[in-house]
Amino acid sequence: MHDAAEATITPKSDEELKELVSLARLVAYARENAKDLNAEFSAYCLDLALGALLQDLDRSGVTLSHESGQDGNLLGTRH
Numbered sequence: 368m369h370d371a372a373e374a375t376i377t378p379k380s381d382e383e384l385k386e387l388v389s390l391a392r393l394v395a396y397a398r399e400n401a402k403d404l405n406a407e408f409s410a411y412c413l414d415l416a417l418g419a420l421l422q423d424l425d426r427s428g429v430t431l432s433h434e435s436g437q438d439g440n441l442l443g444t445r446h
Contacts, residue, residue, distance in 0.1 A: 379427050388429070391420040 379387070398413035 383427055384424070384427055387420060387427070388422055391417060391424065394420060
């Protein structure tokens with residue numbers, strides 16, 4: 368059985384990194400919607416998922432503040 372840490376060491380292509388960033392944005396958007404709807408448990412679970420995605424991106428060497436061009440706010444907020 369493979370260790371979870373080994374999976375994060377595998378280099379990712381630029382396309383895979385873009386997909387991870389897109390997925391993180393999607394989860395962040397869903398989390399904000401859940402918060403607005405007072406769906407606390409759903410927001411909590413989405414927050415955990417977002418944290419995992421951000422860790423994957425960090426381990427892949429993605430610098431979030433430069434990826435977005437928004438002074439360190441990769442994911443933004445809903446308006």
